[in-house]
Each structure stands twice: as C-alpha cells, then as structure tokens.
Amino acid sequence: MTTSDAILSRLMSLHPKVIDLSLDRMHRILAALGHPERVIPPVIHIAGTNGKGSTQAMIRAGLEAAGKRVHAYTSPHLAQFHERIRLAGELISESALAAALEECEAANGGQPITFFEITTAAAFLAFSRVPADYTLLEVGLGGRLDATNVVDQPRLSVITPISIDHTQYLGETLPEIAGEKAGIIKRGVPVIVAPQPPEARAVIEDRAEALAAPLHVARQDWDAYAEHGRLVYFDQRGLMDLPPPVLPGPHQFQNAGTAIAALRELGFGEAEAIAAVTRAEWPARMQRLQRGPLVEAAGACELWLDGGHNPAGGEAVAATLAAMPARPTHLVCGMLNTKDVAGYMRPLAGIAESLTAVAIPGEPNTLPAEETAAAAVSVGIAASVAPDALQAMRAIASAHPGARVLICGSLYLAGQVLRENG
DSSP: OOHHHHHHHHHSSSSSOOOOOSSHHHHHHHHHOOGGGGSOOOEEEOSSSSSSSHHHHHHHHHHHHHHHHHHEEEESSSSOGGGGEETEEEEHHHOOOOOOOOHHHHTTTTTTOOOOHHHHHHHHHHHHHHHHHHHHHOOOOSTOOOOOTSSSSSSSEOOOOOSSSOHHHHOOSSHHHHHHHHHGOTTOOOEEOOOOOHHHHHHHHHHHHTTTTOEEEEETTTTEETTEEEEEEEHHHHEEEEEOSSSTTHHHHHHHHHHHHHHHTTTTHHHHHHHHHOOOOOOOOOOESSSSSHHHHHHSEEEEEEHHHHHHHHHHHHHHHHSSOOOOOOEEEBBTSSSOOOHHHHHGGEEEEEEEEEOOOOOOTBHHHHHHHHHHHHHHEEEEOSHHHHHHHHHHHHSSOOOEEEEOOOOHHHHHHHHHTT
C-alpha cells in the first residue's frame, strides 16, 4: 500500500494556493464521498484565534473521563500528520489514514482542491466509519468559509478568544475577524463564548440572535478565574473549586473555563470538570522538554517549548513566564513571514534578556533569522542569529548556564523541534 506521506505529497499539488477560502470544493468532494459529514457523531465545533487546541484538549479529557469515545480533528500537526485525526481517542493508524486519503484522492478526480480541504474530507470519512459519542472539530482558519464548516447541525459551537491574526484572509479589524469566526454559529445550536474584546463579543451576539442560537457568555453566564492557586468556576448551576489546569500559563484558566462551560452544556458535572483540567495533554504549549539532544545541549538550563505566534500568543507566553519562579530567560525564536513579528515580541521585551533568531527549517514562508532578530531589537530585546535551534541552545548554555530557555514563535518551529529532539 502507498504510504500516507506519499499520498499527502501528491495532494499538496492539487491547488496552486495553500489557502483559498471557499466551501464549494468541500461540498463537491463530500457529495462524491456520499456525505460522510452527515453521519459522524455529534459535533462540538471550535473556532477562535487563540486557545482552540488547549480548549479542545480539555473538553476531550473531560468527555473521555466520563467513558465517552471521542473523535478529534486539529491542525496543524507537530511531528506527524496522524496527530490531526483521533479516532475514538487514538491517533489514526497508518493504514486507516492512507486508505481514507486514497479514497478522497479518487473521489476528487484530479480537480482543484486545497490540501486542508481534501485532508479534512478524509477526516470526515474516517470519523464516519468508527463509532464514537462525540466529534471535536477545530476550525483551521476563520470559520465561515473554513473546510470544517460543513456540518449543518452541530451539538455545540465554541468560540475561544478572538484577536488580530490572519488579516490577509479574515479582514483588518476585530469586528471583521469576529464575523468570520462567528460563521460557525448555526440556527438554534448553543454557543459557548470565551472572554472577548467588546467589539468581537458584539458581533458574536448579533449573529447568535439572528439565528436564535442560545448563548453562554463568559463573565455573564459563567466565569472562571484563579484564586489561591485553584480554579474557581461558577455558573447558574453553582460554584466549583477545582485544581489548577495542568497546562501551564495564566491563560489556561480561561481556556479551562470555556471547556468546563462546554461540558456543563453537554450535561456533565464536577468529575468531568476535574478531569478536563488535570488530564489534558497538549504539546508545544509551554511544554517542558525533559530529554533529547536539545536538553543535553542545554546542560543546566531549563528548556521550554511553545508554538504561540501572534500578539495574543506573545502576551500569554509573557504572562506564563512572569508567573514562573524568577530565572534569567532567553528566547530561541523562529517565525513565519505572514505574522506580526514585533507584535508577538513586544510583550516579551520586559522578560527576555536575549533572543537568538533562527529560520524554520524546510518552511518556505519562514522569516529569515536576520529579520526576526531585527524585529526583536526594534522592541528592545538584545538579539543575535544562529543556524538552528541546537546551535542556539549550545551558545546560550555556554554563556548563561542555569538560565531558562524558551524555543518559541511558531508551531512549525515547535514541530521541527519535537521531531528532531525525539
């Protein structure tokens, strides 16, 4: 049988653009496949700028603790494509992935379709053939025209915090971007809304009202916050005093609140809420690296990895670092040329003593290391360049033994690090 990598390589050439937002090609291929999206288990659809993956991971942990079988779809992957598709809790097998991809390739018949669209169709096909209780669908980009937005009646919609990102596709302003994210709201389907800027929240509320979709809005219908190192959550059903999220960072308290609000809407209680915050796993989100060549090169340094890549992600990383025990902090950073690089770095200026810039290996849209370094200098961070993360790590460990080092700036860089570091 042809390997999934070989098929994925072929699928990348079916459309001249990586991103071309439209639902026409999805409707065409799904019809050719017999509409698998109509027979998958009840869908929890998750959109937003930041926190989608963490929120999904926590919802999944809560559902699985209740004994539920859960499909999950997420993107991008870090080390291997299989991470994008979980069937009843397990990463899709090589044989199941290759079979689904080949079937979608045949159904498409060589017509133009983006890589994300045809691989999303493969996920729907795989989900339709394995029994489960729920399907967690993470939006790839935006919402309204995202390839996942073909399910007419999800069980629940979830919108995580919205901020400025992907302006070349979603619009220049927060209301425009919120309008795209709110495109996942369906008539009569409940919506969990994380804390939002007022202008984004207004757009979501207008869309929900037009579609008679019941809203459960943060700080109005439910709330979650840190108190004495614990997570306090309350809504109309009562108050819960819970352990803190196992995923590090102050921002994970609001992601946990969003996940718990979703679980409560689905009818689950305190046991599932505790599991959501204590059992969730989500790599490359302030992940401590404990082994591998990079850790060996780090010596006495403490090594962390994070894939956040926009200004809100930079703020979350800065808040997480600020909440850690005091330790000199140095960054190894690689970013894409489509991102607001200075906006990402600005919140880190008061925390990082230096930044070593690298290009992202094998990534055509990488920002050259010199430009990443220049952006760091422009916001007040001393910067240098290195050929790769390993050499950057060796230089930092030599000059600053015992420091805290964070590799950051892109999920693509994080994926490269996880692959190469074992």
